[in-house]
Amino acid sequence: MSTLTPSAPPSIPSSGRGRRSSPGSWRWGDRLMLACAWIAGIGLCLIAGAIVVYMGVRGIQYLRPALLFSRPQVSANQAGSGGFLDPLLGTALLTVIGIAVALPLAVASAVWIAEYGRPSWLARVVESCIEVVAGTPDIVIALFGLSVFQLGLFAPFSFTAEGGGVYGQSFIAAGIMMSLLALPPVFAATRDGMQAVPGHMREAAFALGKTRITTIRRVLLPSVRSNVATGVTLGMSRIIGDTAIVLLLAGGTPRIETQGSVPVVSLLRGTGSALTTYVYGNSPAGEGEAPQKAYAAAFVLLVFVVLLNLAVSRIGRSQTDSTGIAVAGAAV
Amino acid sequence: MLERLRKPWPDNRAERTLGAVSLLICIGVLAMVGFVAVRAWPIFEHNGISWLGPGGSLEVQIANMTAAGANAPAAVFHLRAWPFIYGTLLTSTIAVVLGVIVAVLSSVFIVELAPERLRRIVIPVVRLLASVPSVIYGLIGILVIVPFVGNHIISPGEKESVQNVVQLTGGGVGVASLILTLMITPIMIALICEALIAVPPSWREGAIALGLNPLRAVRAVTLRAIRPAIVAAAVLATARALGEAIMIQMVSGGKSFSPKPIDGIVFLFEPLRTLASAIVDYHEGIGAPPLRAAVYAFALLLLFSAFVLSVAGYLIKLPLRKYQTRG
Numbered sequence: 001m002s003t004l005t006p007s008a009p010p011s012i013p014s015s016g017r018g019r020r021s022s023p024g025s026w027r028w029g030d031r032l033m034l035a036c037a038w039i040a041g042i043g044l045c046l047i048a049g050a051i052v053v054y055m056g057v058r059g060i061q062y063l064r065p066a067l068l069f070s071r072p073q074v075s076a077n078q079a080g081s082g083g084f085l086d087p088l089l090g091t092a093l094l095t096v097i098g099i100a101v102a103l104p105l106a107v108a109s110a111v112w113i114a115e116y117g118r119p120s121w122l123a124r125v126v127e128s129c130i131e132v133v134a135g136t137p138d139i140v141i142a143l144f145g146l147s148v149f150q151l152g153l154f155a156p157f158s159f160t161a162e163g164g165g166v167y168g169q170s171f172i173a174a175g176i177m178m179s180l181l182a183l184p185p186v187f188a189a190t191r192d193g194m195q196a197v198p199g200h201m202r203e204a205a206f207a208l209g210k211t212r213i214t215t216i217r218r219v220l221l222p223s224v225r226s227n228v229a230t231g232v233t234l235g236m237s238r239i240i241g242d243t244a245i246v247l248l249l250a251g252g253t254p255r256i257e258t259q260g261s262v263p264v265v266s267l268l269r270g271t272g273s274a275l276t277t278y279v280y281g282n283s284p285a286g287e288g289e290a291p292q293k294a295y296a297a298a299f300v301l302l303v304f305v306v307l308l309n310l311a312v313s314r315i316g317r318s319q320t321d322s323t324g325i326a327v328a329g330a331a332v
Numbered sequence: 333m334l335e336r337l338r339k340p341w342p343d344n345r346a347e348r349t350l351g352a353v354s355l356l357i358c359i360g361v362l363a364m365v366g367f368v369a370v371r372a373w374p375i376f377e378h379n380g381i382s383w384l385g386p387g388g389s390l391e392v393q394i395a396n397m398t399a400a401g402a403n404a405p406a407a408v409f410h411l412r413a414w415p416f417i418y419g420t421l422l423t424s425t426i427a428v429v430l431g432v433i434v435a436v437l438s439s440v441f442i443v444e445l446a447p448e449r450l451r452r453i454v455i456p457v458v459r460l461l462a463s464v465p466s467v468i469y470g471l472i473g474i475l476v477i478v479p480f481v482g483n484h485i486i487s488p489g490e491k492e493s494v495q496n497v498v499q500l501t502g503g504g505v506g507v508a509s510l511i512l513t514l515m516i517t518p519i520m521i522a523l524i525c526e527a528l529i530a531v532p533p534s535w536r537e538g539a540i541a542l543g544l545n546p547l548r549a550v551r552a553v554t555l556r557a558i559r560p561a562i563v564a565a566a567v568l569a570t571a572r573a574l575g576e577a578i579m580i581q582m583v584s585g586g587k588s589f590s591p592k593p594i595d596g597i598v599f600l601f602e603p604l605r606t607l608a609s610a611i612v613d614y615h616e617g618i619g620a621p622p623l624r625a626a627v628y629a630f631a632l633l634l635l636f637s638a639f640v641l642s643v644a645g646y647l648i649k650l651p652l653r654k655y656q657t658r659g
Binding site for chain 1: 340341342343346347349350351353354355356357358360361363364367368370371434437438440441442445446450453454456457458459460461463464465466467468470471472474475476514517545547548551568571574575576577578581582586608611612615618627628631634635638639641642646
């Protein structure tokens with residue numbers, strides 16, 4: 001514990017004249033650090049501002065309403081390659097699937113950890129597992145998804161070739177893997193919210209003769225609703241911003257291609273792309289050399305992310321105990 | 333069905349159901365490790381652990397793997413992936429070292445120095461930087477920064493000096509590490525700020541009362557108290573940096589080249605590939621079993637290091653819990 005309690009103050013500032021210490025009387029090292037801290041803080045703001053302004057300028061320059069509502073087309077030049085309606089819908093679909101899978105799993109396990117958690121070693125194992133998921137790179141999750149959905153067992157979930165080869169690429173495959181991205185933030189937010197609920201609320205419910213699970217359903221879950229909302233929003237911004245999983249698992253067709261004839265199932269089994277892979281594909285790193293389209297789509301993507309961020313701060317403001325900076329993936 | 337849901341649930345059955353759902357997540361994680369390991373196995377079978385080391389031309393090895401059909405001879409599985417591992421370590425190390433400095437300074441700024449008004453701007457800004465998708469960082473990198481570096485910062489003389497070995501376009505170690513720094517700094521700031529806030533204010537006040545100026549008090553007392561948190565933040569940020577794929581793939585020049593520090597300043601402009609960006613690059617060829625095994629071996633290595641780093645982060649943070657009450 002010697003690190004925690006400094007044995008003696010290292011040195012007393014040489015100038016003891018002024019009652020109030022102003023930076024002018026500090027040592028050079030301290031002044032330098034003060035300057036660096038200000039530069040770092042302001043610099044981050046400037047960089048973020050530069051990114052937003054630059055993307056905004058490019059977005060206004062290249063984004064036309066027609067781009068949002070026309071479907072992409074395979075074409076050699078930028079003028080003929082259409083808009084990005086399908087990637088936009090793909091992003092929405094993936095977000096819905098990802099959240100729909102992640103939300104029940106995350107809330108159920110958070111409730112179990114916070115309210116039951118017996119045996120305690122198992123609770124610790126579950127928490128560590130979620131931490132592992134949070135630390136796993138998205139590209140590894142994508143490869144895992146590919147290996148799972150290429151199993152013959154999951155053939156109904158994805159496009160299947162004539163000879164029986166399963167490609168393992170579909171919206172449902174990508175969406176389920178996306179849920180692994182959203183799981184940790186939702187879990188962490190719900191668990192922290194449950195643990196912050198004062199014990200007398202539970203005791204009051206028990207005194208009224210409620211069982212544990214009824215207390216959870218009627219008292220605790222309603223009171224942590226805003227925490228869950230924060231977690232879901234963070235999870236959504238992770239899903240929307242993810243490229244690797246869509247690149248490997250969604251099939252990469254520019255348009256949404258359905259498989260089969262059953263209405264909803266054919267869409268879920270179908271392939272397509274999302275905004276992120278559209279940006280990636282149209283940048284010089286991908287095949288299509290269409291930087292203007294990439295800028296326009298990236299601008300739309302950034303607008304979504306900024307909106308989700310605003311939503312997080314909005315929800316956070318209504319919570320009384322928000323002190324820290326909620327960053328997806330860092331809070332687990 | 334709905335009627336049964338509305339009625340009060342039996343308590344013990346609810347506990348078991350919730351526990352089962354939680355177990356499902358554990359099974360999922362185990363399945364992830366299992367699936368990736370099984371698919372990576374051929375590489376370990378043919379190379380043992382020595383595929384992590386250097387040897388031969390990686391480009392040639394990968395080309396052989398891509399060309400091999402379903403019944404590939406054992407020789408095709410020969411892999412020495414050191415350039416990718418070196419690239420991963422190089423970018424992550426530079427990014428984390430730079431990132432820790434920036435993160436500590438700006439956390440001190442946010443928690444101790446900034447006036448309330450400014451703080452209300454900086455915190456959302458940090459949150460925004462954390463949630464900007466990597467593809468947008470990559471897009472700005474490849475369309476703005478890489479051409480700028482290639483046209484204005486690298487002199488023609490520098491390009492000629494390594495002409496016979498590698499073409500310099502601008503993308504490479506420098507740009508990739510800088511953008512990576514920007515991407516991992518917000519996570520570190522979030523963790524360090526959390527720790528800074530939790531330090532009892534009386535400690536710092538005591539130091540000031542002893543005659544230290546406020547900044548020296550922060551340096552001598554507060555930062556020293558949260559040293560484990562800084563290390564833990566660096567470790568978690570390393571995990572994030574190792575796995576970054578899309579941005580690196582876009583700005584790193586896309587060549588399996590090992591940047592050589594011996595080249596002096598040109599070193600910063602030399603292209604490289606990391607494990608994660610190699611996966612992005614080669615994922616289309618994984619119909620070929622040898623290449624598939626190689627790609628999954630890279631993924632297994634990433635998974636393993638993420639796991640080790642997360643355990644390390646937990647162990648480092650343990651001493652903090654002794655005096656911090658959470659929640």
